[in-house]
Amino acid sequence: MDKYYGRGSSKVAALKKINLEITPGEIIAIMGPSGSGKSTLMNIIGCLDKPTKGIYEFNGRKVNTLNDNQLAVLRNKHIGFVFQNFNLLPRSTALANVELPLIYAGVPGSKRRRVATELLEMVGLKERIYHKPSELSGGQKQRVAVARALVNHPSILLADEPTGNLDTRSGAEIMKLFKTLNSIGVTVVLVTHEKEVASHARRIIYIRDGAIVSDNGIRKNRREQRFEIV
Amino acid sequence: MKLFEALKIALHGLLSNKMRSLLTMLGVIIGVGSVITLISIGEGVKSSISSQIQGLGSNLILVTPGSGKAGVNVSTLGAVNRLTYDDALAVERNADSVKNVAPVIESSAYIQYKTGKTTLVSGTTESYAEVRNFSVKSGDFISRGDIRGYRPVAVIGDTVRQELFSGQNPLNKTLLINSKDYEIIGVMEKKGRTLTIDNDDRVFIPITAAESLFNTKQVSMMFIQSESPKAVSTAVDETKRIITDRHKKMDFAVSEQKDILNAFQGITGTLTQMLGGIAGVSLLVGGIGIMNIMLVTVTERTREIGIRKSVGAKRRDIMFQFLLESMFISAFGGLLGIGAGIGGTRMLKDIVPKLPTIISPWSIGVAFLFALLVGLFFGIYPARKAARLSPIEALRYE
Numbered sequence: 001m002d003k004y005y006g007r008g009s010s011k012v013a014a015l016k017k018i019n020l021e022i023t024p025g026e027i028i029a030i031m032g033p034s035g036s037g038k039s040t041l042m043n044i045i046g047c048l049d050k051p052t053k054g055i056y057e058f059n060g061r062k063v064n065t066l067n068d069n070q071l072a073v074l075r076n077k078h079i080g081f082v083f084q085n086f087n088l089l090p091r092s093t094a095l096a097n098v099e100l101p102l103i104y105a106g107v108p109g110s111k112r113r114r115v116a117t118e119l120l121e122m123v124g125l126k127e128r129i130y131h132k133p134s135e136l137s138g139g140q141k142q143r144v145a146v147a148r149a150l151v152n153h154p155s156i157l158l159a160d161e162p163t164g165n166l167d168t169r170s171g172a173e174i175m176k177l178f179k180t181l182n183s184i185g186v187t188v189v190l191v192t193h194e195k196e197v198a199s200h201a202r203r204i205i206y207i208r209d210g211a212i213v214s215d216n217g218i219r220k221n222r223r224e225q226r227f228e229i230v
Numbered sequence: 231m232k233l234f235e236a237l238k239i240a241l242h243g244l245l246s247n248k249m250r251s252l253l254t255m256l257g258v259i260i261g262v263g264s265v266i267t268l269i270s271i272g273e274g275v276k277s278s279i280s281s282q283i284q285g286l287g288s289n290l291i292l293v294t295p296g297s298g299k300a301g302v303n304v305s306t307l308g309a310v311n312r313l314t315y316d317d318a319l320a321v322e323r324n325a326d327s328v329k330n331v332a333p334v335i336e337s338s339a340y341i342q343y344k345t346g347k348t349t350l351v352s353g354t355t356e357s358y359a360e361v362r363n364f365s366v367k368s369g370d371f372i373s374r375g376d377i378r379g380y381r382p383v384a385v386i387g388d389t390v391r392q393e394l395f396s397g398q399n400p401l402n403k404t405l406l407i408n409s410k411d412y413e414i415i416g417v418m419e420k421k422g423r424t425l426t427i428d429n430d431d432r433v434f435i436p437i438t439a440a441e442s443l444f445n446t447k448q449v450s451m452m453f454i455q456s457e458s459p460k461a462v463s464t465a466v467d468e469t470k471r472i473i474t475d476r477h478k479k480m481d482f483a484v485s486e487q488k489d490i491l492n493a494f495q496g497i498t499g500t501l502t503q504m505l506g507g508i509a510g511v512s513l514l515v516g517g518i519g520i521m522n523i524m525l526v527t528v529t530e531r532t533r534e535i536g537i538r539k540s541v542g543a544k545r546r547d548i549m550f551q552f553l554l555e556s557m558f559i560s561a562f563g564g565l566l567g568i569g570a571g572i573g574g575t576r577m578l579k580d581i582v583p584k585l586p587t588i589i590s591p592w593s594i595g596v597a598f599l600f601a602l603l604v605g606l607f608f609g610i611y612p613a614r615k616a617a618r619l620s621p622i623e624a625l626r627y628e
Contacts, residue, residue, distance in 0.1 A: 048540060048621045069544045076542020087537045087625060091246045101541040103235050148541065 001054030003040055003210075014040040015051070016210045021217075022189065024155065027182040028217070029190045029201035037210040039160060042191045046081060046158045047074045059155065076104050080149025084161035086141040088133040094120060094144045095129040101152045119147040123177065139170025146177055156187040163197055175200050236547070240554035243527070254523045255563035258604070261513030262567025262597045267574040268509045269593035272502025274586030279494050282424045283487060286362065289329075289459050290487040291466055293452040293473070313482050314447045315437050317473050318355070321454065325468035327461040330357035333449040335440040341433060342406040343394040350432040351407060353440020361455045364429075369401050369416030376415075377436040385416040388430035407433065408443060462486055506593070510600065516563070517604035520556050524612035528552060535616050536624025545617040552613035553606070560605025564598045571597065 003015035014037045022028060022045070032038045043049040044056060047063055048071075056063040058074065066074065081087075088097045098116035107115070120129050123143040133141055142162060149157055159178065163171030179200055182188045190201060198204050203217040244251045295313040318333035335353035340346055358364065359371045366385065376383050384405050391400055405412045412435060421429040441447060456465035466484050474480050528535070535548055571594070575587050 043622050046540075048625075069546075072539065072542050072544040075540060081540050083625070087533070087540070089534055089537060091242070100538070103239075104538075104542040104544070104547060106232065152542075 001044075001051040001056060003037075003044065003049070004052045014210050015044075018054075018210075018212060020205070020212065020215070022156070022187065024187050025182070025185055026203060026217075027179070027188045027190075027201045028203045028205060029192055029198035030205045030207060031193060031195075031198050032207035033193065036207045038191050038207050040210075041207065042158055042160055042189065045156070045189060046079050047071050072104075076101055077152055078155040080146075080152070080154035080157045082142065082145050082149050082157065082159040082162045084164040086133065086138075086145050086165070088141060088144055088148075090133050093130045093132055094125060094136065094147075097133070097144055098148045098151050100148060105152060116147070116151060119151055120144070123147045137170070138166050139173060142166060142170070142174050143177065146174070146181075150181070150186070154186075156189060157181065158189050158191075160191045161193070162190065163192070163194065171197070236550050236554055239551050240558055243531075243551070243555050244558055247527075250523060250527075251559060254519050255559050255566065257516030257519035258513065258560050258563025258601050259516075259567040259570050261509065261516040261604075262564050262601050263570030263574050264512050265506055265509035265597040265600070266568065266571025266589065266593050267578060267587075268505035269502055269597075270571075270575045270587040270589045271578070271585060272498065272505045273588040273590050273593070276495060276498035276502060277588055278586040279498055280491060283491050283494060286424060286487060286490075289456040289462055289465075290361070291454040291456065291462065291469065292485050292487075292490070293454060293469060294450075294483050294485075295448060296481065296483065312447065312477075313449050313452065313473070315355075315441070315449060317476055318449065318452050320476060321452075321469050321472050322357075324472050325465060327457050327464040327468055328454055329457045330361045330455040331355075332358040332361040332453040332455075333437060334358070334451050334453070335437055335444060335446065335448070336450040337440075337444050339408045339433075339443070341390070341394070343400075343403060345394060346406075347390075347393060349390060351435060351440070351443070352432055353435050353437040353443070355437055357455075358434065358453070361453045364421060365419045366416045367419045368399075369414070371416055372434060372436050377438050380438045380442070381436060382410065382412045382439055383415045383436065384412040385418060385434040386414060387418045387432045387434075388420040389428055390431060390433060391417050405433070407435070410443065412439075462488075506596075513597070513600055513604055516601075517560075517608040520559055520605060521608035521612060523559075524552060524556050524609060525615070527555070528612050528616040531616075532619060532624045532627040535619050536621050536627065539619070539621035540625060548619075549613045549617035552616045553609045556609025556612070557602065557605045560601045560609075564601035567601065568594055568598060 001015065001018045002013065005012045005014055018041065030038045030041060040049070044051055047058060050056070050064055059078065061074070063071070063074075089100070092100075095113065095116050098119055099112045102112040102115065117129060120126060123146055125140060125143055125147070128136060128140060133144070136144065157178070162174055162178070166174065175197060178188050178190070188201075190197060192198055203215070205212055205217070206214045293313065313333075315333050318331045321328055322331040332354055337351060338348055339351040340348050341351070352358075354372065355377060356372055356374050359366065367388075369385070371385055372383065375381075384407065386394075386400060386405070394400070394405075395403070400414045400417060403414050405414050418430065418434075423429060435443070437449075454465060454469055456462045463486075466486060470480070470484055473482055538548060572589060575589055578585060579587055
């Protein structure tokens with residue numbers, strides 16, 4: 001799979017000949033220096049973007065052939081995002097932020113509140129559900145973001161530098177949370193440049209200049225693969 | 231996504247920037263308010279003119295010399311087209327559907343008691359008062375005897391009384407009209423204005439006296455009253471037939487009150503449309519204000535759009551959210567604008583009491599609907615822009 005930006009002579013290759021399979025239940029870290037293309041890869045895995053060349057299959061569906069709306073549904077039902085800068089709606093409460101994916105999934109209000117409250121309790125923010133992001137610490141914000149990412153029971157959790165804006169203690173807590181989630185079956189993909197963070201993952205993929213330099217993952221039979229990039 | 235959720239999100243967006251929303255709304259409020267106010271002026275003028283024309287007298291038919299159109303007063307000086315007192319008598323005698331005929335020889339003249347002034351002198355018959363709905367306050371109106379006897383008598387209007395006889399009783403005094411003596415036998419009740427004409431600034435004399443005073447047989451116009459409202463068209467036909475028989479040609483014009491009314495309603499209708507159109511432009515400007523602010527809002531909230539898209543908002547969800555915001559501005563602004571329009575009209579009445587105004591329900595409906603359309607139209611572009619943002623670029627936006 002390749003990904004280019006721009007056209008003609010200004011064409012820049014962000015990803016070159018990427019070949020990657022992610023199996024359900026894995027916890028993976030994608031590492032690389034900035035500008036190596038790891039964020040682009042994450043965007044493609046997260047169905048925010050499509051590869052220029054090659055095929056990306058998600059749960060057996062060819063993402064290349066999907067239109068914007070189908071991608072939105074896919075993101076809504078199967079993918080949870082956690083970002084470095086949290087990306088919470090600043091004027092909405094923690095609860096409203098967690099409810100957001102459910103609104104677009106068409107879940108009725110009372111059920112939304114119940115599910116969102118449960119998740120906020122799970123990430124340890126029971127007392128903070130009516131607080132706005134500005135009233136929360138960085139670690140708390142990231143936990144709200146994790147709750148939001150999980151609210152639709154996604155197949156995969158994508159975290160782009162989730163600890164980048166956090167102090168060591170909060171970062172460690174978030175990583176503990178990810179490991180707990182992985183232990184109950186959630187597929188986790190971490191994008192990071194911190195070795196410390198990556199060390200939590202069983203499989204580490206290094207990227208440099210848009211290409212995979214190393215991947216310690218164990219290849220499985222194709223039939224068992226659920227996510228694959230060829 | 232359900233409509234209710236979308237509404238909640240849109241409202242949340244608006245409330246998060248109250249001042250800006252309010253100022254944008256102000257454009258719509260002023261637009262809708264001025265549409266309603268200006269149309270109320272147009273409608274007020276229209277109805278006031280209609281009632282004034284209806285106040286000319288009921289079942290009224292107007293005959294004028296020449297082949298002029300309805301309501302147009304052709305010069306009395308031309309000797310070619312003669313419409314005379316005898317024509318009036320013939321119509322009165324021979325037309326069954328005609329109740330009264332009031333021919334008028336009208337010209338301005340210089341009148342004098344102690345002070346003098348130029349006014350309109352109308353030579354007419356005893357029928358005039360009834361046909362035109364005029365009544366005498368004191369004394370008598372011109373009688374058939376005055377006409378037959380060519381008596382130099384005069385009945386004065388209220389304006390003339392005030393200007394020449396303030397504080398005095400004018401009855402039996404002698405009034406000079408173009409230097410000839412006339413005895414005042416009556417004073418008219420105040421009648422007010424028809425359009426711009428002061429119905430009280432005039433002097434009535436017997437038609438026969440006017441013939442010699444102005445040295446003409448030609449009547450300026452003839453007011454004919456039919457027996458009943460239903461008989462108007464029959465009376466028009468009979469009048470045409472009788473006078474044509476006498477003249478051997480159709481050298482006069484007959485118009486009904488309805489024709490005059492229609493002519494003026496055409497004019498005032500145009501006036502209303504014009505005023506509404508001018509105000510509509512301000513509403514349009516308000517719409518541009520909405521678009522402007524929505525574009526700023528979309529840019530400001532690029533990251534929010536990215537977040538929403540990343541958690542599964544479809545294009546149409548985003549489109550709907552921003553479109554609803556602009557619709558909200560225009561709808562709410564429209565509602566407040568209705569209040570502003572009604573308030574503005576009341577205020578106008580206080581400032582210019584003479585200006586007739588009527589708030590018609592249709593103008594409220596039209597203004598509100600137009601505001602909604604403006605909100606929709608000017609909201610589409612910003613909403614589309616928001617909906618089409620790429621989620622990655624939107625998330626990266628600082």
